[in-house]
Amino acid sequence: VRLAESGGGLVQPGGSLRLSCAASGFTFSTYRMRWYRQAPGKERELVAEISSAGRSTNYAESVKGRFTISRDNTKNTVFLQMNSLKPEDTAVYYCHTFTIYGENFWGQGTQVTVSS
Numbered sequence: 001v002r003l004a005e006s007g008g009g010l011v012q013p014g015g016s017l018r019l020s021c022a023a024s025g026f027t028f029s030t031y032r033m034r035w036y037r038q039a040p041g042k043e044r045e046l047v048a049e050i051s052s053a054g055r056s057t058n059y060a061e062s063v064k065g066r067f068t069i070s071r072d073n074t075k076n077t078v079f080l081q082m083n084s085l086k087p088e089d090t091a092v093y094y095c096h097t098f099t100i101y102g103e104n105f106w107g108q109g110t111q112v113t114v115s116s
Contacts, residue, residue, distance in 0.1 A: 001025040001105040003095040008110030011085055015114070019080040021095030021107055029053070029073040032098070035080045037091035037112075044094070048080060063089075085114045 007019040019035070030052050038044040048059045048069035057069050068081040078095060095107040 001097070003097065003105060003107035005093065005095050005107045005110040008093060008112045010113045010115065012116050013086060013114055015085050016081070016083045017085065017112060019082070019093055019110060019112075021078045021080075023076045023078070023095075023097070026097075028076040033069075033071060033078040034096040035069060035078075036094045036096055037089075038094070038109075039088075039091040042091075047093070050078065082112070085112075087114050090114050 002024045004022045005019060007017060009017060011017050032049060032051055034049040035047045036044050037047050046060060047063055048057065048067055050057050050069045050071055054071045054073070059067060066082065066084045069078065070081070071078040080093065082089065090113050092109040092111050094109045096104065098104045
């Protein structure tokens with residue numbers, strides 16, 4: 001299993017970024033996918049998740065209405081569109097998936113910094 005995030009960077013408050021996570025080594029279309037983030041000195045938190053077919057999504061309260069998770073099962077890729085970014089969104093963002101057997105798989109993370 002390999003998860004490779006991209007799309008992070010430095011953005012001003014109110015700006016937008018789109019993160020991508022390219023997946024390989026498993027049957028992507030049958031797995032739920034998640035985005036987590038971890039800010040300095042804080043625990044890793046779940047930001048958004050999407051069902052295997054993309055019909056169901058869930059979001060942390062702190063990002064509802066600003067972030068959108070989506071996926072393209074033809075390209076084995078999951079996305080996180082982040083709008084109206086705030087300084088408190090600054091964190092390393094991780095792509096994640098898991099099996100019914102309790103195995104967890106993580107990407108290497110991509111840094112998002114929101115600052116003027």
